[in-house]
Amino acid sequence: MAWWAWMIVAAISLAFEMFVLDAQFYLVFFGISAAIVGFLGLAGVNLPDWAQWLSLSILAIVSMVTFRKRAYQLVRNRTGQVEERLTVGDRVTVPVRLEPSQTCRVDYRGSSWTARNVDETPIEAGREAVIARVDGLVLMVRPIV
Numbered sequence: 001m002a003w004w005a006w007m008i009v010a011a012i013s014l015a016f017e018m019f020v021l022d023a024q025f026y027l028v029f030f031g032i033s034a035a036i037v038g039f040l041g042l043a044g045v046n047l048p049d050w051a052q053w054l055s056l057s058i059l060a061i062v063s064m065v066t067f068r069k070r071a072y073q074l075v076r077n078r079t080g081q082v083e084e085r086l087t088v089g090d091r092v093t094v095p096v097r098l099e100p101s102q103t104c105r106v107d108y109r110g111s112s113w114t115a116r117n118v119d120e121t122p123i124e125a126g127r128e129a130v131i132a133r134v135d136g137l138v139l140m141v142r143p144i145v
Contacts, residue, residue, distance in 0.1 A: 006038030033059035
């Protein structure tokens, strides 16, 4: 195959992995291996078709066995953390009645957040609540007294 055909295979594989599959990291290694075979052809390494396919297979299998588990854990096992310092004591408007220990979505600083009522009294719909603390990506709120 021509080097540009391998690049097309690589682009299609990577695009399919990104936009269709849910990051299982199988086609990523196939696409990267296809790109490597394409770069070899571009660099002037003329391999017969069977050697190109064999190179693709070996590269894909070795890279998948070696790196897939680590890449998958790196992406999937992350817990959300906010880099920006949030201000405890800021107020948010609760759009629905929020019972104790229940959650809902609130708008805060231009983004939608999960808010959990950490008080023993409910927060009525449309009322403001104060941010008591932040746990990961959840705002812990309590009613304003």
